[in-house]
Structure formats: structure tokens, C-alpha cells
Amino acid sequence: MPQDVLQQTYDAIVVGSGATGGWAAKRLSEAGLKVALLEAGRAVTAREFTEHIPSYQLKYRNHSPEIVRTRPIQRQCYACMEYNYEWFVNDLENPYSTPPDRPFTWQRLRVLGGRSLVWGRHSYRLSDVDFKAASRDGYDVDWPFSYPDLAPYYDVVERYVGISGAAERNEMLPDGQYLPPMKMSCGEVRLRESIQKKFGRTLTMGRVAILTQPHNGRAPCHYCGPCERGCMTFSYFSSPFTTVKDAVKTGNCTLITDAIVSHVDMNTGSNKAQGVTFVQRTTKETKQIRGKVVVMCAQALESTRILLNSSTREYPKGLANSSGLLGHYLMDHVVGGGASATFDDMKALPTANPPHRPTGIYLVRFRNTPATGKHPHFIRGYGFQGDSMPVFNFNAPGIGKDYKQAVKTGAYSITLGAFGESLASFDNFCEIDPNLRDAWGIPALRISMAHGKNEAAMMRDAGVTAAEMLEATGAKNIRVTTGVEMPGMAIHEVGTARMGNDPKKSVLNTFCQSHDVSNLLVTDGSGFVSSACQNPTLTMMAITVRACDHLVERFRRNEI
Amino acid sequence: MRIFGHEAAHSSPRPSSSALFNRRDLIRTALFAGAASVFGPEFSLAQAVSSGLTAAAKGEDGSTLLTDPNWRAAFLNDHQNETLIVLSDVIIPGTDTPGAKEALVNRYLDLLLSVQPAEFQRKFVDALAYIDAESQKQFGKDFRGLGADDQIWLLTPWAFARQPSHWTARNDTRNEAADLGQQHFELLKALIATAYYESEIGQKELGWDGEFTHGPYEGCEHPTAAHT
Ligand SMILES: Cc1cc2nc3c(=O)[nH]c(=O)nc-3n(C[C@H](O)[C@H](O)[C@H](O)COP(=O)(O)OP(=O)(O)OC[C@H]3O[C@@H](n4cnc5c(N)ncnc54)[C@H](O)[C@@H]3O)c2cc1C
Ligand code: SF4
Numbered sequence: 163m164p165q166d167v168l169q170q171t172y173d174a175i176v177v178g179s180g181a182t183g184g185w186a187a188k189r190l191s192e193a194g195l196k197v198a199l200l201e202a203g204r205a206v207t208a209r210e211f212t213e214h215i216p217s218y219q220l221k222y223r224n225h226s227p228e229i230v231r232t233r234p235i236q237r238q239c240y241a242c243m244e245y246n247y248e249w250f251v252n253d254l255e256n257p258y259s260t261p262p263d264r265p266f267t268w269q270r271l272r273v274l275g276g277r278s279l280v281w282g283r284h285s286y287r288l289s290d291v292d293f294k295a296a297s298r299d300g301y302d303v304d305w306p307f308s309y310p311d312l313a314p315y316y317d318v319v320e321r322y323v324g325i326s327g328a329a330e331r332n333e334m335l336p337d338g339q340y341l342p343p344m345k346m347s348c349g350e351v352r353l354r355e356s357i358q359k360k361f362g363r364t365l366t367m368g369r370v371a372i373l374t375q376p377h378n379g380r381a382p383c384h385y386c387g388p389c390e391r392g393c394m395t396f397s398y399f400s401s402p403f404t405t406v407k408d409a410v411k412t413g414n415c416t417l418i419t420d421a422i423v424s425h426v427d428m429n430t431g432s433n434k435a436q437g438v439t440f441v442q443r444t445t446k447e448t449k450q451i452r453g454k455v456v457v458m459c460a461q462a463l464e465s466t467r468i469l470l471n472s473s474t475r476e477y478p479k480g481l482a483n484s485s486g487l488l489g490h491y492l493m494d495h496v497v498g499g500g501a502s503a504t505f506d507d508m509k510a511l512p513t514a515n516p517p518h519r520p521t522g523i524y525l526v527r528f529r530n531t532p533a534t535g536k537h538p539h540f541i542r543g544y545g546f547q548g549d550s551m552p553v554f555n556f557n558a559p560g561i562g563k564d565y566k567q568a569v570k571t572g573a574y575s576i577t578l579g580a581f582g583e584s585l586a587s588f589d590n591f592c593e594i595d596p597n598l599r600d601a602w603g604i605p606a607l608r609i610s611m612a613h614g615k616n617e618a619a620m621m622r623d624a625g626v627t628a629a630e631m632l633e634a635t636g637a638k639n640i641r642v643t644t645g646v647e648m649p650g651m652a653i654h655e656v657g658t659a660r661m662g663n664d665p666k667k668s669v670l671n672t673f674c675q676s677h678d679v680s681n682l683l684v685t686d687g688s689g690f691v692s693s694a695c696q697n698p699t700l701t702m703m704a705i706t707v708r709a710c711d712h713l714v715e716r717f718r719r720n721e722i
Numbered sequence: 723m724r725i726f727g728h729e730a731a732h733s734s735p736r737p738s739s740s741a742l743f744n745r746r747d748l749i750r751t752a753l754f755a756g757a758a759s760v761f762g763p764e765f766s767l768a769q770a771v772s773s774g775l776t777a778a779a780k781g782e783d784g785s786t787l788l789t790d791p792n793w794r795a796a797f798l799n800d801h802q803n804e805t806l807i808v809l810s811d812v813i814i815p816g817t818d819t820p821g822a823k824e825a826l827v828n829r830y831l832d833l834l835l836s837v838q839p840a841e842f843q844r845k846f847v848d849a850l851a852y853i854d855a856e857s858q859k860q861f862g863k864d865f866r867g868l869g870a871d872d873q874i875w876l877l878t879p880w881a882f883a884r885q886p887s888h889w890t891a892r893n894d895t896r897n898e899a900a901d902l903g904q905q906h907f908e909l910l911k912a913l914i915a916t917a918y919y920e921s922e923i924g925q926k927e928l929g930w931d932g933e934f935t936h937g938p939y940e941g942c943e944h945p946t947a948a949h950t
Contacts, residue, residue: 176906210779214934216925221777221784221921223830224804227837245778345941359950384935508949514928518941554928559882561813562874569919570928637895650920 168451169417172198173717175438175453177423177468180276181699182686182706184401184461185319187409187417190457191563195717196212196414198451199406200421202439202460202664203273204403210497211392212245214676220244237655240267241280241390251271253479255601266609267650268463273393274419275402276461277653278699280390283521284547286327286696287336289317291531294371295692299541300529306663306672307693311334312384314705323399323703324377327369328447336695339408342374343367349505349550350523351574355431356635363528363631368521368547371399371700378404387518418451420444423606425472426456426481426492426682433476435682438468441602454722457711458684459706463492465684466658467607470594482659482676488669490591491660492609493584493693495652496617498645499624500579503637512552522549525578527632527695529623542621544582544695546628546659550575576637580624581652583695590649592658601670611649621646627638654698674709681722685709723785785922788829795829796836798841801864803828805850808866810914812873812879825923827914834917846913856903880907 173195176186181286187199216370217223229237236250237243249271260266271277291298293305293312313336320339328339344367346354354365372389373382383397388508409415420443427450429436437452458465458603465659466489472481480488525546529537537543550657558568596607632640649655662668669690685706687698694701716722777784779820787793795803810822835843853876857865861872880903886892918924944948 210775212776212778214776216922218922218925219778219783219785221787222837225834231885244784245776248774248779250775251881291726348942348949351942351944353950355947383938385937385939386934398822402825512928513929514925514935515938519939519941538910549754555920556919561877561911562815563817565881566819566927569915 167198167418168449170196170452171437171721172196172416172451173456173715174198174457175200176457176462177452178202178276178458178464178686179274179282179406180277180401180418180459180461180686182461182702183457183702184278184405184409185458186417186710188405189707190424190714191362191409191412191414193710193714193717195413197289197409197416198301198418199415199421199436200423200451201274201417202443203271203276203419204443205274205417205419206249206279207398208392208394208403211394212384213391213393214309214386215245215391217244224280225551234517235267238267238651242269243391245388245391246280249681256606257534257593257598257600258418258606258660261600261608261610262609264390264612265648266611267648268609268655269650269653271314271462274406274417275400275544275558278400279392279402281699282697283402284388284697285323285327285369285700286524286545287338288312288694288696288701289336291334292692292694292696295542295694296412296630300534301541302501303662303667303691311672312628312701312704314710315601316700318707319700319703320540322378323373323404324372324373324380325369325700326367328366330365330366330526330528332362332364333533334543335366338369339658341377342371344374344519344521345369346373346523348510348524349508351712352505352508353523353631353635355692356630357525360634361528361631362533364526366524366526368524370521372520373397380404383520385517385519387516387520389520393480413636420649422602422604423460423468424448424602425468425722427452427482428472428474428476430474430476433679435679441604446602455681455683457710457713458682458688459686462655462658462687462690463609465686465688466592467594469659469684470592470607471605475707476635477678482669482678482682483667484678485658485666487588487667489593489658490588491586491657491691492590492592492611492655493586493657493690494581494611494649494651494655495693495695495697496544496584496613496621496646497579497652499582499628499643500577500649501625501632501640502549502577502627502643503640504655505574505576505636506548506638508552510552510574511570512554514554524708528627529620537623539623539675540616541621542583542585542616542695544580544620544624546578546580546624548578550577551619564624571698576632576635578628578632580621580622580628581654581695581697582617582624582691584613584649586657586660586692587614590657593646611646612680613646613649619644645682654687654693656690656693656698656702659688660691661689662691673712674705675713683709683713730748774798787833789824793829795832798828798832798835801866802847802850805832805854805864805866806914807852809850809910810871810918812870813911813914814875814918819927820923822914822918825918825921827917827921830917830921831913845909848909852903852906853910877907881911887947 179201191197224244290309327340328343357363381395421440423440435456470480527543529543590611598606622644627640659669661670674685806828810827814822
């Protein structure tokens with residue numbers, strides 16, 4: 163890195179280049195601000211994508227012992243594979259701890275683009291039923307803004323990213339700016355029509371950040387299937403090849419990879435952040451970089467870890483933590499409830515040939531809605547993801563020729579898995595573990611979270627309603643799950659630096675700006691007040707754009 | 723992986739995407755059960771910083787190992803290897819399409835076993851030995867020495883779900899060996915099926931023509947309410 167990169171004072175330092183950091187860098191640099199984008203991992207190139215490599219060309223065909231050795235946590239993520247495990251953190255180098263009875267699985271990438279490289283791409287808006295949930299059911303607090311405040315930013319993000327999906331006019335899931343949706347299978351259409359008629363529920367094609375037509379210079383999806391290994395046509399949204407690329411193209415954004423930020427540097431006299439300190443990943447040298455504003459986008463737990471590691475005499479419990487709430491109200495969606503079955507009367511043969519549609523269906527939340535009223539056993543709600551199509555029957559009984567044939571005959575399967583709201587609770591939190599450091603000497607987190615009774619009741623209900631809907635649609639061999647997976651399993655962790663209007667009861671204001679330190683922002687999922695049940699990343703990106711536009715305004719008004 | 727799809731369980735390539743019939747998940751669970759799931763401070767003794775690309779990302783073809791003319795087993799002894807070849811070919815024989823033997827299922831499993839924990843290796847070896855022991859009991863010969871009909875006769879009862887007696891509704895208590903045999907057999911069958919269907923031959927068997935795209939997914943083209 164040329165020395166002068168570290169000599170200047172940037173307008174803004176953005177920490178993290180994933181889904182949110184890419185947007186912050188793009189938005190700020192396009193507005194003319196001088197930005198330094200710091201990323202802990204290395205750069206990625208399209209040359210290392212592996213989506214067109216068949217698994218038999220892998221030495222262990224995706225059962226590599228190296229993943230077991232170096233990624234004992236990451237391998238719990240379905241997307242961490244022999245193809246791409248180097249994108250995921252090495253757990254030996256990046257430890258965290260949990261109380262023995264409160265396991266938490268923290269699945270993350272440290273590479274340019276972060277988790278946007280492997281995410282499932284489902285992109286849903288939250289509604290005012292979510293932003294004002296507390297006003298409806300009395301649990302906890304509302305968000306500091308409402309749907310109309312965020313809607314224009316959802317528009318901006320959707321238009322740029324390219325979300326394929328269908329409008330449904332369902333108040334629980336506001337419609338957005340969509341490219342044509344992907345298509346439903348016969349089994350999915352059957353379920354959609356049947357539950358609309360019998361239950362008044364909405365099933366829609368997954369709204370996903372995957373292109374179905376050319377968009378902003380990127381090609382539409384060619385349906386090869388395994389997006390989590392990269393996409394050489396850039397048909398799904400990942401930040402390195404979109405937002406980060408745009409940011410760098412402005413000439414205003416300096417991208418610094420292999421820069422692991424350890425803490426924010428404060429000018430104690432002025433109570434302002436003046437930059438950050440980072441450890442160079444490969445040489446382990448410590449360096450500093452200065453900025454007029456620091457924008458944290460390292461993902462919820464990492465951003466909070468950095469702030470907790472930035473204590474000063476004025477902020478002994480962690481930077482910007484006068485409220486004492488930093489680290490608290492950690493959430494992740496609850497998963498585990500659902501059902502699967504077969505449509506024995508549908509005859510279609512499975513095939514390993516493309517097209518492989520890289521997404522599934524979405525069944526919109528129907529519990530505790532203004533239309534359906536209060537549920538007796540739990541508050542809030544869940545949505546289902548799933549799919550229905552002919553699949554091979556590898557579990558067929560028998561041996562020999564008949565077994566071979568039975569595998570190919572397969573069955574027409576249908577699966578629904580719930581993602582439920584995880585209630586915000588002070589008792590779910592992260593803090594610094596005084597006895598644990600990562601490979602770069604940076605103090606590591608202790609994460610303490612458990613799903614509660616409400617989540618358990620919700621997953622039980624999800625098993626029941628999924629089975630009911632499948633049965634009502636004529637499915638057979640219904641199998642139900644009603645359990646609660648360990649937190650982290652949904653990979654939708656949010657919270658730990660909640661937004662709010664009251665500095666005593668929140669860490670950030672409505673524009674993701676620290677109440678305590680006015681030139682410090684956290685725009686990733688840390689600020690979420692509630693988790694809702696929709697996949698969170700679209701909302702994180704919209705919040706980031708809103709916060710950045712507000713920040714640019716403050717620059718224009720010379721408030722910085 | 724879980725039973726129910728996380729968003730991108732739907733993005734895995736067929737055939738491994740469905741939970742219900744997902745053999746690979748079964749194997750994954752079997753192989754990796756017991757590895758640490760939550761870790762304590764001992765893991766912080768981090769070693770050299772890794773940076774790299776996976777072999778796949780570097781474009782290395784790992785499959786050539788199996789077709790090496792000088793291939794030698796890394797884990798199995800000769801008898802076990804021969805038994806596995808014979809067994810895999812009874813379970814997935816060559817028909818109008820090639821079977822497990824041609825797909826070199828034994829070689830892939832040998833490689834996989836060579837890097838498994840001792841506990842899992844033992845399970846596999848025990849399962850093979852059990853089949854030989856039963857074969858000895860019934861026919862006085864090792865499994866690989868049996869005629870094709872006797873091999874099928876020995877394996878078939880283990881290859882189907884068991885049910886309680888028609889007469890007394892009791893489980894088949896006099897024949898606990900049948901259940902044990904079934905457990906051993908199911909492990910071997912699952913591994914053999916995975917190794918076969920994940921091979922190039924197996925992927926062709928499942929209809930893959932080697933292409934990565936055939937245009938967009940067209941979905942249901944029936945008129946409204948055709949399915950309800
Ligand atoms: C397999 C999988 C499937 C998912 N599916 C969906 C889905 O369908 N829909 C959805 O909405 N969400 C999904 N998610 C979640 C989604 O990926 C995240 O919500 C989103 O990426 C978060 O964005 P972010 O910018 O906060 O963090 P990330 O995208 O994770 O990026 C954080 C970046 O910060 C960097 N960083 C971390 N620490 C430091 C540091 N100390 N210094 C410098 N840089 C640092 C990281 O290297 C990384 O590049 C999925 C996640 C996974 C893993
Ligand atoms: S399925 Fe579509 S988006 Fe996914 S990798 Fe293939 S072409 Fe890209």
C-alpha cells in the first residue's frame with residue numbers, strides 16, 4: 163500500500179465491504195466525498211468462481227477434511243463447501259465463545275464482499291406492521307421511523323440491485339420495484355391456488371436479487387444453480403462487482419483490503435471519532451487511517467465488537483455506549499418449524515440437467531396480522547420459504563436394477579421451512595471475552611443468546627400450519643418439524659446497537675448516527691429494533707442508503 | 723444442513739437440494755457427527771494465517787487421483803477393497819448404464835475413509851466384516867465368493883423397512899441380527915449410493931448432459947386451476 167494512502171484525511175472511512183459497506187462506499191463517493199473503504203479480507207476476482215465445476219472434480223467431492231479441521235463452525239452453514247470454504251473465516255483464527263448452555267453459530271465471510279458473495283438473495287420489504295409492532299402488541303418499542311420514511315430507499319436499492327419478483331398487494335409484505343419473477347413449478351402453483359382459496363394466504367415466487375433480464379450492465383441468470391460459489395455473469399447481486407466497483411470507479415473511493423479494523427480512534431477533546439486503527443492481515447502490522455466520519459458496516463456483531471474494543475476514559479464500557487445497551491438486543495430469525503411431503507398424484511421425472519432455478523417460493527406471514535387478529539399462543543409471526551419439484555429418491559429401498567430405477571423415478575416433493583421473528587431481549591447479547599483474542603491479537607466476542615418461549619410456540623405453530631396447508635392441498639407422506647434451531651442458524655443476526663429517539667434507551671438515532679459521538683455511524687444490521695420475519699439484508703441496504711444521504715446532507719450543510 | 727431449506731438450500735444444484743430425499747445430507751451428518759460444534763478458548767491458539775484459494779478455485783481437477791493407473795488403496799486392505807467392489811456392484815449394478823464398479827466407488831470411498839476419524843473408519847470396517855460373518859454363517863464363504871443369487875438373497879432382507887409380525891403385531895424379537903444387519907447395510911448402501919451418484923457416471927445416470935445452462939426455468943405452463 164503506498165504510504166500516502168494513509169497520510170490523508172478522508173471524508174469518510176467505511177469499515178466492511180459487504181452488502182451494506184458496498185452501498186455506503188458507493189453512495190458517499192458518488193456524492194463526491196473522499197472515501198476509504200476498509201475490508202478485513204482479501205480481494206476476490208471472478209476467476210475463482212466455481213459454479214460450473216461438477217462436484218466429482220473436487221478431491222473429496224465436497225466432504226473435505228480441511229473444512230472439518232479449520233471451519234468447525236462455518237461448516238454448519240450449508241453454503242460453506244469444498245468449493246469456497248476459503249471465503250469463510252477460519253474458525254481457528256477467528257474464535258468467539260458462548261456459555262455452554264447457550265450455543266450460537268456465527269457464520270461469516272472475511273473477503274471482499276463479505277456474505278453478499280454467498281447469500282440466499284431473498285429480498286423482502288418490512289412493513290409498518292413490523293416498524294410499529296410494539297404499538298400493536300405492547301412488546302418492546304417501535305422503530306424510530308416508519309415505512310414511508312424508508313420506502314424511497316427501498317426503491318433506490320431495488321432498482322439498482324435488480325430484484326425479480328411479483329407484486330401481491332399483501333399488507334404484510336409491501337410490493338417494490340421488480341424485474342419479472344422466476345417461474346413456479348406445477349406443485350408450487352397447486353399450493354398457491356389451494357391456500358389462497360382455503361386459507362386466504364399468499365404464496366409468491368421468492369423475491370430475489372437475481373436478474374431475470376439484463377440490468378445495469380449485468381446479464382440475466384442462466385439457471386446453472388449453485389450461486390453460493392460465485393456467478394461469472396454477475397447475475398445475482400454481490401457487492402464487489404456492483405456497489406464496490408461503482409465506488410472505486412468514481413475515483414473518490416480508495417479500497418484497502420486486508421485491513422482488519424481493531425478499534426475506532428477518538429479525539430477525546432472534541433468527542434469526535436478521528437479514524438480507525440487496523441491490523442494488516444498478512445504482515446500483522448498496526449496502522450492508522452484518519453477520517454472526518456467513521457461508518458461501520460462490518461455486520462452486526464463485528465461492528466459492535468469494534469465499538470466494544472474502542473473504550474476510552476469517557477466511554478469505559480465501549481465507545482458510544484453511554485446507554486449501556488451496546489451489545490444487547492441481539493436477534494436472529496428463529497428456524498426449525500415446517501413440513502415436507504409428496505404429491506403422489508403428480509408425475510414428472512426429476513433430472514440433474516439444468517435449468518436449476520436458484521431460488522424457491524415465499525409464503526407471506528399470516529399470524530398476528532391486522533386481518534387475522536391476535537394468536538392465543540405467541541406474538542409476531544413467521545413466513546415460509548420452500549419449493550416443490552420432482553426430486554430423486556436416493557433413499558429408495560431395495561438394491562440392484564430396481565433401486566437404480568426407483569432413484570430416477572423419484573417423487574414430487576414439497577417443502578416449507580419457517581423463518582420467524584426473534585423477539586428483542588436485553589438478555590441476548592454479546593460482550594468482549596477477556597480471555598479470548600483472534601489471530602491478530604484483537605479481543606474476541608462472547609455471544610450469549612437463546613430463543614425463548616415465543617419463538618418455540620411459533621415454530622410449533624409453523625409445523626402445524628405447514629402440515630395443514632400441505633394436507634389441504636392433497637400432499638401425502640407429510641413430515642413435520644416443530645423444533646427450534648440454535649440461534650445464528652438463520653444467518654440473519656441483527657441488533658446489538660439499536661436505533662431509537664431516546665439516547666438513554668438506544669445507541670443510534672434514526673439515521674444510524676451514534677447518540678454519543680456525532681460523526682460515528684453504524685449502518686449495518688446492528689441498528690435493527692426488531693427482527694421482523696423477513697430476510698433482513700434489503701432493509702439493511704435501504705437503511706444504509708438513507709443514513710448516507712442524510713450524512714451527505716450534513717456535509718453539505720457543513721455540519722461535519 | 724437442515725431438513726428444511728434455508729433460502730439457498732434452494733440454490734444448491736439438483737439432485738442435492740431436496741431435504742426429503744437428500745442422500746448427501748445423510749452422509750454429511752454421518753461423517754461429521756461428533757466434531758466440535760462450539761468452541762472454547764483452546765481454539766484461539768491460532769496458527770499461520772491462511773489466505774488462499776480452494777483447490778477448486780485454483781481450477782485443480784481432483785478426480786484424476788481415482789483414475790491413476792497406479793492407484794493403490796490408502797485405507798482398505800485388499801480383501802476389504804475387493805469386498806466393497808463386489809458389494810457396490812450388487813447394490814448398484816451395471817444395467818443399460820454403468821454401475822458402481824465402473825464409477826470406481828471403492829476408490830472414492832477409500833480416499834474418503836482415509837481422512838475420517840478412527841471411529842468412523844471402524845464403523846465402516848465393522849459393517850463390511852458383519853456382512854462377511856453373516857455370509858460365513860449362511861454359506862460358509864466370504865461374501866465376495868458367493869454367487870450372484872446368494873449375494874442378493876443375503877442382502878435383500880436388509881434393504882427394505884422392517885414391519886411387526888402380522889400375527890402378533892410384535893417386532894421381530896427373535897431376529898435381532900436382522901436389525902443389526904440392517905444398520906450395517908444401510909451405512910454401506912448410503913455411502914455407496916453417494917459415491918456413485920456424485921461420480922461423473924452417476925451424474926450422467928441422473929440425466930446430466932454436461933451442460934450448465936439450457937435457458938430459463940419455464941415452470942408450470944398449465945391453465946389456472948389445472949392442479950386444484
Ligand atoms: C449462506 C447465507 C445465506 C443468506 N441468505 C440471505 C437471504 O436470502 N436474504 C437475506 O436478506 N440475507 C441473507 N443472508 C444474510 C446476509 O448475507 C447478511 O445479512 C448481509 O450480508 C449483511 O451485510 P453486512 O454488510 O452487514 O455484512 P457482510 O455482508 O457480512 O459484510 C461484512 C464485511 O465486513 C468485513 N469485516 C468484518 N470485520 C471487519 C473488520 N474488523 N475490519 C474490516 N472489515 C471487517 C467482512 O470481511 C465483510 O466483508 C445470508 C447469509 C448467508 C451466510
Ligand atoms: S443460477 Fe443464475 S445467478 Fe446463480 S450462479 Fe447460475 S447464472 Fe448466476
